[in-house]
Each structure stands twice: as C-alpha cells, then as structure tokens.
Amino acid sequence: MKTAGVDFASQNKNTAVCIINWDRGDLGVESVCTGIDDDFVRALAANVNHLGIDIPLGWPIAFSDAVHDYVHGKPWPNTYDHKNNKDFRYRRTDIWVKMDLKLSWPLSVSTDRIAIPAMRAASLFQSLDTPVARDGSGVVVEVYPAAALRSWKLDWKGYKKPEDSAKREEILTAILGQLGDGFNVDQEVQSRLHENDNALDAFISALVARAHAIRKCHSIPDVDLAVALREGWIAVPRPDTLGQLLD
Numbered sequence: 162m163k164t165a166g167v168d169f170a171s172q173n174k175n176t177a178v179c180i181i182n183w184d185r186g187d188l189g190v191e192s193v194c195t196g197i198d199d200d201f202v203r204a205l206a207a208n209v210n211h212l213g214i215d216i217p218l219g220w221p222i223a224f225s226d227a228v229h230d231y232v233h234g235k236p237w238p239n240t241y242d243h244k245n246n247k248d249f250r251y252r253r254t255d256i257w258v259k260m261d262l263k264l265s266w267p268l269s270v271s272t273d274r275i276a277i278p279a280m281r282a283a284s285l286f287q288s289l290d291t292p293v294a295r296d297g298s299g300v301v302v303e304v305y306p307a308a309a310l311r312s313w314k315l316d317w318k319g320y321k322k323p324e325d326s327a328k329r330e331e332i333l334t335a336i337l338g339q340l341g342d343g344f345n346v347d348q349e350v351q352s353r354l355h356e357n358d359n360a361l362d363a364f365i366s367a368l369v370a371r372a373h374a375i376r377k378c379h380s381i382p383d384v385d386l387a388v389a390l391r392e393g394w395i396a397v398p399r400p401d402t403l404g405q406l407l408d
Contacts, residue, residue, distance in 0.1 A: 163191070164374065165209045166304070166366025168359040169216040171277040173198045177359035178205060179367045188407070189345030193360050199285045206289055206300055212369030213304040215362055216282045216294040217270035218393030223248045224271040250391040253385050254303075262379065262397060264308045265317075280387050293371045296381060296389035303375045305395045306365040309372075313339075313403045321358045330355045336368070339404040368406060369396055377402040 162183040170176045176197040181190055194201075206212050227238050227249065241249065247256065250269045259266045268275040286293040286301070293301045310317035315335050320328040333354050337346060346354075354361045372378050373396040381389050 162211075162371070163209045164211045164213065164367045164370035166213045166363040166368070166370060166401060167197070167202060167205070167207050167215065167277050168306075168366060169202075169214055169282055170359065170360035171274075171281060175359055176202075177357065177363040178202070179360065179363035180205075180209065181364075181367045181371065183371060183407075188343055190347075190350050190364065193350050193364065195353075195357055195360055199281075201290060202285060206291075210300070211370040211374045212301050213280065213366035213368075213373070214301060214369065215304055215306055215366050216304045217275065217279045218282070218286075218293065218301070219252065219266070219270075219391055220279075221252045221271055222388065222391055226251070253388045254392065254394045257382070257385070258305065258308055258395055260396060261382075262308070262312070264311050264397070267305055269307070287353070295391065295393040296386070297373060297394055302370055302396045303393050304366045304369040304373075305397065306362045306369070308395065308397050309365055309369045312400055314400065315403075316391055321362065323358075325358070326355045329358060329361050333361065333364075336365075336403065340407065341404070342364065344407065358396065368403070369398055371403055371406050372396070372398040375406070375408065377405055 163180060165178060165180045168177045174196050177195045178197050179193045193296050222244055231237055255267045269281050270276050293299060307317045316332055320332055326403050354364055378396045378398050381394050
C-alpha cells in the first residue's frame with residue numbers, strides 16, 4: 162500500500178505532497194515535495210491507494226442552496242438567522258469535529274479564504290479518471306492535520322510559521338516515536354519536514370490516509386451519510402491509533 166498526503170493551497174508554491182510506502186520491505190517516507198502543480202496531483206491520485214487532502218471537498222448545503230436560489234432570483238432563505246448562522250458557515254462534518262469530537266473548528270469553506278484552494282481542488286478533481294467520492298469512500302479522503310494531531314494527543318499549536326522549526330521538529334519526533342524504529346525517514350526528508358509546515362502537514366495527511374484505509378478513523382454517523390456525499394467529510398483518526406498504522 163502507498164498513501165499520499167497533499168497540503169493543498171491556492172498557489173503551487175505553498176502546495177506540498179508526501180508519499181509513504183507501507184510495504185514491510187520498504188516501510189517509510191518515499192518522498193516529500195513542495196511547489197506542486199495540478200498535474201502532479203492528478204498523477205498522484207492515479208498511482209497511490211489512498212490520497213489524503215487537506216482541503217474541504219464541498220460546501221455547506223444550506224449555503225450552496227441559498228446562493229443558487231438567490232442567483233436565480235429567489236429570496237434569501239427566511240430561515241437564515243444572522244446571530245446563529247453556523248449551518249450556512251459550516252458543513253455538518255465541521256460541526257461534528259467541533260461539537261461531537263470536541264476538537265478545533267475547521268475553517269469555514271463558505272466564509273474563509275480556504276474557499277480559494279477549495280475551488281482549485283474542485284476544478285482539479287473534475288479531470289480525474291475516477292470521480293471523487295466526497296465521503297472518502299474512494300481514493301481521495303479529506304483530512305484535517307490539526308484535528309489528527311489533537312486526537313493523537315500530540316501538540317497541534319504553534320508550528321505553522323517559518324520560525325517554528327523547533328516546534329515542527331518536536332512534533333515529528335513525537336510521531337516517529339510512536340511509529341517506531343521500523344518506519345524510515347531519512348535525514349534529508351526530516352530536514353524538509355522541519356523547515357516547511359506545508360510539508361509536515363502533507364506528511365500528517367498521508368498518515369491519516371493510512372488510518373482511514375485500515376479503519377482507524379471515526380465512522381461517519383449514519384444520520385450524516387447522505388450529507389457527506391454532498392458536503393464532504395473529514396477523516397479523523399481515533400485516539401491512540403498512531404502506533405497502530407503499521408499493523
């Protein structure tokens with residue numbers, strides 16, 4: 162099995178990819194790359210078993226339906242309450258991550274700048290040979306590195322700035338400690354993960370793709386299965402599963 166993670170940004174220079182080989186004879190990080198374009202991601206999706214991508218795969222149904230109707234001359238929904246508009250700002254999976262799993266709020270794809278790379282991803286995925294299943298039942302699965310780190314009880318704050326290399330090194334050391342000595346990450350790759358937060362997020366995304374593949378992530382609640390097909394769903398690993406990824 163090979164998994165890959167993509168830290169997806171609006172620009173190539175901030176887009177990173179990590180590929181992990183899970184075969185016993187060659188277990189570890191195969192490569193880490195930054196400055197990734199759409200063609201690279203397309204090829205990647207066709208050549209790995211599971212691809213974890215750190216970007217929303219859809220928009221809130223309430224928001225997208227409201228915008229569609231408004232564009233076609235219908236009024237904004239009278240159910241909208243500006244003081245309590247989270248159903249327009251957040252997808253069901255975002256609310257689930259925060260309220261049910263007690264983790265951090267994901268960024269709002271309808272009201273935050275993450276919508277820009279989300280549109281890039283939506284456009285890119287239209288050109289794949291196999292349609293993307295937004296609920297993660299296909300090759301592509303939506304991930305959220307901060308939620309994964311927090312679920313694994315690892316430090317998840319303060320590693321995103323260029324000057325935070327010491328924090329990134331601390332996080333990587335903690336991850337590798339749980340994966341064990343059999344998981345190989347050479348010094349050049351470790352240096353890239355220390356130097357670049359996008360690369361580290363891509364690495365975490367590839368780990369979550371593995372967790373999802375071997376059923377170490379939380380299941381989608383039955384009541385949300387249909388919603389996940391439209392809005393997307395974040396794969397969040399269950400606590401204490403990081404050390405089980407080699408099973």
